[in-house]
Amino acid sequence: MQRSLSMDLPSLLPLQLPSRMETHLWYIRPDEVKCASLLNHYSQLLSPTEKDRVFQMRGDELKKNALLARTLVRTTIARYKTNNEVNPRSLMFKKNIYGKPEVDWQNYNNCNNPPLHFNISHTDSLIACGVTVHVPVGIDVENKERKIKHDVLAFAERFYSTDEVKFLSTILDPEVQRKEFIKLWTLKEAYVKALGKGFSAAPFNTFTIMSKAGTDGGYNLCKTSEMTVSSLEKTEKCYGEWKFALLELADSHYAAICTEDDQASGGAPMRVIVRRTIPFVEDEFISQSKLL
C-alpha cells in the first residue's frame, strides 16, 4: 500500500466494528483543529469531487468544516479494518436511489466487506459521524443554544405533528420550550435520515416522536395513519422498528441517533459509544454521555 502521508503522523487506531446493538458516534470540534499542515494532510484524503465541493463553500470557516466533515467520514470508516487494510483516501462512496450516501466497496473486492452503515451531521461547531452494522443509521446534531428566528410554536404548527405541537405548547418556560423543540428536531431529522428515502418520504407532520414514559431514555415513533376517512379519525400507529437515542455532546450539543431495530437485540435500548477525535492526532473515548 502506497504511503501517502507527508507528515509524520500516527496511523488511525484500528477498531472492532460496533456490535448489532451499538452505535459508534465519532465527533470532531472544528475549533480544535487549527494546524494548517494537518488540514493540508486531510485535504489529501479527499476525492477530486469532494475537494471541489469544499472549495465551493463560501468562506474559510465553511471550507474548513466541509473538509473536516469528509475527513471524519473517511477516517472513521477506515478504522474498522476487516481483512483488508482500508485506506481512507481510497474509499469510494455512492448514493442510494434517494440520494443517501453509502460506502461503495467495489475497490475492496471480496465478500468480507463489513455491512457497515454510516451517517453524518454537522453544525458550525461540531461534526459527527455515526456508524452501525447491519442496520441503517441516521444522526443529527444541533447546538443547544441555537436560536430559532420564528416563534417556536408557530414553527411547530407549520411543520411538526399535532401531538408534538400539543406537547410543546404545554411547556411554559420559553427557554425550555425552545430546547425541547430542538431536541425534537434532531430526533425527527435522525429518523428521516435513517430511513434514507428523502424528506418527501416522511414529512415531519406525518409522524410523532415521544419520550417513553417510565423508562430512562428512549423514544417512540408514532405515525399518523395515511388512510383515514376524515381527519377526526386519524389514528396513530406506533412503530417499534426504529430505536432512538438522544445525547448531550460536549456540553454544547444535542445529538439524536436513530437506527432500525434489529429484532435480535430483544428490544434493548440502543447502546452508544462516543468518541471525540482529531484524526491522526488523538482519539478520546467519552465515558459519560448524558442520555436524555
Added chain:
Amino acid sequence: MASLSTTSLSFKAPSTRISQVLRKGSSFQSVAFGRFASSTSKTSLRLQISCAAKAETVQKVSDIVKEQLALTADTPLTAESKFTALGADSLDTVEIVMALEEKFNISVEESDAQNITTIQEAADLIEDLVQKKPAA
C-alpha cells in the same frame, strides 16, 4: 448591476422559462440576443419587465437568506448561490422557507420546499406561486 447579473443568470435558466415569458419555443441564445438587438420589439420590453421583477424578488430572497444565515455584508452572494454552500443546514432552510412564506404571503408545499437549493430557485418558485394566487 443587479439587473444585469440577473439577466445573465437568466441565460442559464432553463429555456422554458424564457419561452414562458416570450411565449415562443425558440432556442435560448437566438431569442435572448435577437430580442435585445431589436429595441422596438414589444417582446423585449416584456422580457425586461419580467427580469426586473425577478431582480427584486431575488434581492428580497437574498436579504432573507443573509439574515437567516447571519452572513456578513461582504459575503459573496449571487442568485446562483447554493444555500448549503452558504452554510445552511436543514433547519436554516426550513426557516428560510417560513420567512419567504411570510414575506410574500404564499404557501410552499413541502415537496417544493425540498427542491429549493439556490436563491434563484427560491425566487422562481415565489414568482410562480404569487402569479397563481387568486386576484385579491
